[in-house]
Amino acid sequence: MVGDPGRGAPELGPVLGIETSCDETAAAVIAEGRRVLSSIVASQVDLHARFGGVVPEIAGRAHVELLVPAVEEAVERSGVSVEELGGVAVTVGPGLVGSLLVGAATAKALAVAWGKPFVGVNHLEGHLYAAILDEEEIEMPMVTLLVSGGHTMLVEVEELGTYRILGQTLDDAAGEAFDKVARFLGLGYPGGPAIEKAARDGDPHAFAFPRPLEKEGLDFSFSGLKTAVIRQVRQDPALKVADVAASFQQAVVDVLVTKALRAAREIGARTLCLGGGVAANGPLRQRALDEGARAGLRVLLPSKMNCTDNAAMIAACGWWMLARGRESSLSLGVDPNMALVAVASLGEGGYR
Ligand code: KG4
Ligand code: ZN
Numbered sequence: 463m464v465g466d467p468g469r470g471a472p473e474l475g476p477v478l479g480i481e482t483s484c485d486e487t488a489a490a491v492i493a494e495g496r497r498v499l500s501s502i503v504a505s506q507v508d509l510h511a512r513f514g515g516v517v518p519e520i521a522g523r524a525h526v527e528l529l530v531p532a533v534e535e536a537v538e539r540s541g542v543s544v545e546e547l548g549g550v551a552v553t554v555g556p557g558l559v560g561s562l563l564v565g566a567a568t569a570k571a572l573a574v575a576w577g578k579p580f581v582g583v584n585h586l587e588g589h590l591y592a593a594i595l596d597e598e599e600i601e602m603p604m605v606t607l608l609v610s611g612g613h614t615m616l617v618e619v620e621e622l623g624t625y626r627i628l629g630q631t632l633d634d635a636a637g638e639a640f641d642k643v644a645r646f647l648g649l650g651y652p653g654g655p656a657i658e659k660a661a662r663d664g665d666p667h668a669f670a671f672p673r674p675l676e677k678e679g680l681d682f683s684f685s686g687l688k689t690a691v692i693r694q695v696r697q698d699p700a701l702k703v704a705d706v707a708a709s710f711q712q713a714v715v716d717v718l719v720t721k722a723l724r725a726a727r728e729i730g731a732r733t734l735c736l737g738g739g740v741a742a743n744g745p746l747r748q749r750a751l752d753e754g755a756r757a758g759l760r761v762l763l764p765s766k767m768n769c770t771d772n773a774a775m776i777a778a779c780g781w782w783m784l785a786r787g788r789e790s791s792l793s794l795g796v797d798p799n800m801a802l803v804a805v806a807s808l809g810e811g812g813y814r
Pocket of ligand 2: 585589610611738739770771
């Protein structure tokens, strides 16, 4: 069972979701908590690529330009009229403060103008909802490996809305390690796809990079691995970049899959799900599928578009919050450091 939306939920109309926490300007419309009617993502990658990373000031300004057209397109493509919408959901944290403010202010203005309920969504909780997009049945409990540019965590989802963090990174996030190693190797930004591409021509066993904390517990550490890669390249500048990329990727995938399976075993999970930008990584997806199946788990791999930042997951999360009566106040602020536990500890009232 996916979860019980509670009384009155079937009448809740489709929800418009808005996501501007980092460098993707996104808007989407979701019906019945999981059916994607439209999902628009306007990427700012080209704007930031020459700086080798996201420039907060540029991101905020770009959201101002791109968001209203993205919302218009999402509503138009959904085939739903504004009158039919059940509410407006927006990411309120964690993320870049200037970027979050653009989305939050726009969502509130639309909710007021259209006379619709407004709901603030935690970006991390949104990533967990990517699992249910266009899925009918999910067997709980589920373990989600959430691996993005800012976060790496294993989350137990007992049912939608009830989470427990089983482990997380003690230093760098997995995506951050991909981005930093890619930058060091001169592969460009964003680093994850660049490393995956370079690794295709490389030998994943060329270098035995460390697998930090692989043998113990459910926490992660990637900073030592990144340093080991940099040290190796400094020692031998002539080595093949493809081999370094492939060996680094293999080490990250080994650690992520080993820990995800350990978590699933420990809580007796029936489903394993991947989420966050790093979950778009081909070798990670394949390994999770193969090893998950061998362990008797159903492995859910959201489409690559639903793994990286998007508004469909925010709209889905917002739909379920509204369905449970967790509407937000219009005085709700944004929180750049919002944690997932803050969501789990919320009562029925939702964010205030
Ligand atoms: O979830 P996301 O789009 O944004 C955040 O909330 O952080 O994740 C972005 C991260 C970046 O670090 C990017 O390098 C990584 O996801 N990423 C990948 C791949 N595609 C994106 N990492 C490895 N392989 C990929 N194919
Ligand atoms: Zn994200």
